[in-house]
Ligand SMILES: O=c1ccn([C@@H]2O[C@H](COP(=O)(O)OP(=O)(O)O[C@H]3O[C@H](CO)[C@@H](O)[C@H](O)[C@H]3O)[C@@H](O)[C@H]2O)c(=O)[nH]1
């Protein structure tokens with residue numbers, strides 16, 4: 001074999017089918033344009049529809065390259081060199097609010113990262129706590145004690161489920177491990193650990209109850225920096241005692257950067273940059289693993305898997321990051337909101353991998369440290385010290401470590417972090433440190449956005465850094481997905497609004513200069529940042545054809561007209577393509593496909609629409625961008641989600657466009673069919689009738705929520721009223737415009 005560590009496979013058949021499909025689709029679109037421009041001046045309605053079709057086609061076109069070279073990868077971590085030869089890794093984890101992000105879960109993420117199968121002296125774990133909460137700090141200390149028992153257990157039995165909470169909650173995971181070892185010793189050891197785990201859990205919980213007072217919102221926005229190395233020296237007596245035979249443990253550091261109301265804190269990017277600096281002067285590993293606090297390591301092997309690429313001399317010099325997918329532990333069977341983003345991981349991201357590499361998605365990603373320090377890819381010949389210093393800021397320690405790191409894999413790994421170092425770390429975590437430096441611009445994660453991951457990726461890929469996507473069968477990381485309509489919409493507005501905002505800046509992938517991105521890769525990135533604009537065609541298609549149907553105005557060719565075929569092809573094949581993405585490539589069922597269609601329509605009509613609006617008013621300076629954390633506490637919302645019933649308890653504003661579209665189509669469908677029965681021009685109106693019917697089928701849960709349901713998660717009467725009034729307004733407006 002040519003390459004010992006990894007290999008990849010281009011799905012040639014899939015690619016060929018996709019390219020052929022794109023070609024036919026393109027021809028159909030061309031015909032539609034021809035048809036529309038011929039009839040352009042004849043009717044008012046088709047003019048707007050034509051515009052919507054143009055936007056639709058453009059968005060379709062920029063998405064296509066993602067289908068043209070899908071690749072999947074396999075790694076052989078067992079062939080990696082000996083442990084001494086492996087480079088160090090710093091795990092950087094962020095948390096921001098102990099009330100929305102349960103401390104015990106955050107701590108489980110930390111422990112799972114400490115338990116990665118990697119030499120302990122080459123692994124360091126840093127937690128950034130933006131709230132500066134003492135509960136979190138205390139929990140870290142307790143975690144250290146518990147880890148002193150947990151880590152040897154994981155090592156001894158080569159545990160895969162290295163996150164304690166997951167291990168003790170899922171009996172199958174324990175069984176799987178015991179099958180591997182199959183001995184009494186293991187069972188006893190596991191029971192001992194369970195006792196320690198329960199005690200640890202109680203301790204963290206009771207701490208939280210007594211510690212609530214000091215975690216109000218004020219302290220979270222206004223607190224001094226605090227950096228503390230967690231080890232046996234800072235442990236007070238507790239319910240669990242330290243394991244005297246723990247063996248070597250990874251370095252564990254708690255970092256709470258300084259926050260002051262007068263200083264912008266730049267959300268997660270600010271937190272990560274502080275972690276980058278602090279970790280630089282301590283462990284200074286050449287690689288980092290970025291994790292959200294709600295994403296635990298679900299397997300111990302990911303670090304070695306990532307190294308299979310970084311260590312390969314053929315690709316390592318231009319490889320910036322290795323991205324793993326975001327998978328979730330709280331997905332129900334029906335997954336009505338497509339919370340798992342089903343198609344993204346087996347279809348889109350392998351496609352992006354074939355085009356010089358996927359975007360960073362903020363978590364589950366191994367990034368080469370030097371990439372983030374903006375040291376040019378090509379600088380083999382010396383670094384300009386002065387330049388480095390002026391961009392990194394006044395700390396000499398930091399400059400030195402960065403330069404060292406770049407020269408060779410000289411991981412100065414001294415477990416004894418000196419007090420001088422800790423003092424310097426406080427300086428690096430202060431909120432004035434970045435003043436006058438390049439942090440957030442050319443160094444570290446980018447500021448001025450709420451999607452720091454996408455913006456940073458665009459910057460780095462334009463500089464020529466490549467990336468790799470690895471999607472192993474066993475999910476390496478599991479997180480908590482948003483499982484209520486409200487959470488999903490709030491998160492969606494943040495994502496898609498934030499992405500669109502990039503497109504209206506110099507970071508727009510199509511115009512960014514200078515750029516080393518290839519053309520198809522630019523298209524992939526444009527597709528991503530322009531996702532929100534899908535709402536334009538969907539909104540138009542949901543309103544214009546049905547209203548015209550009601551008033552008997554044809555907007556599509558007659559059924560007997562050959563032109564009908566082009567429209568029918570586009571509509572039907574779009575559905576079939578998506579169906580095949582869901583069923584053939586993502587292992588979903590037909591009902592999963594229906595759910596995805598529904599979710600997509602709901603997203604278009606609310607989060608894409610509002611994301612665009614928020615983006616525009618932010619650009620106009622009428623609104624300040626904020627990072628609204630997702631709620632990781634699963635209250636009674638989970639119940640509805642698990643039962644597969646839509647939970648419509650969200651703001652009226654989000655619901656109204658969705659409900660209006662469905663009510664409008666219902667009215668138009670009933671009225672239109674009545675008219676058809678009288679006038680009998682089926683031939684001319686067939687397309688429109690079918691289209692409205694489709695909207696109604698997809699919108700059925702909405703109709704149910706308005707008309708049939710009596711529970712408290714139904715669509716509120718007021719939302720239904722507003723939507724009905726709005727539909728009537730649209731119908732009257734349509735009447736005025738179309739019939740006069
Ligand atoms: O001021 C902040 C805000 C957020 N976070 C952390 O950022 C992470 C992501 O926040 P979350 O509420 O979980 O948002 P998600 O929408 O789930 O995050 C997704 O989207 C983000 C970009 O919008 C990416 O950064 C994330 O990696 C990606 O998982 C969490 O660990 C937070 O603690 C901070 O540390 N400081």
Ligand SMILES: [Mn+2]
Pocket residue numbers: 292294479480630
């Ligand atoms: Mn999250």
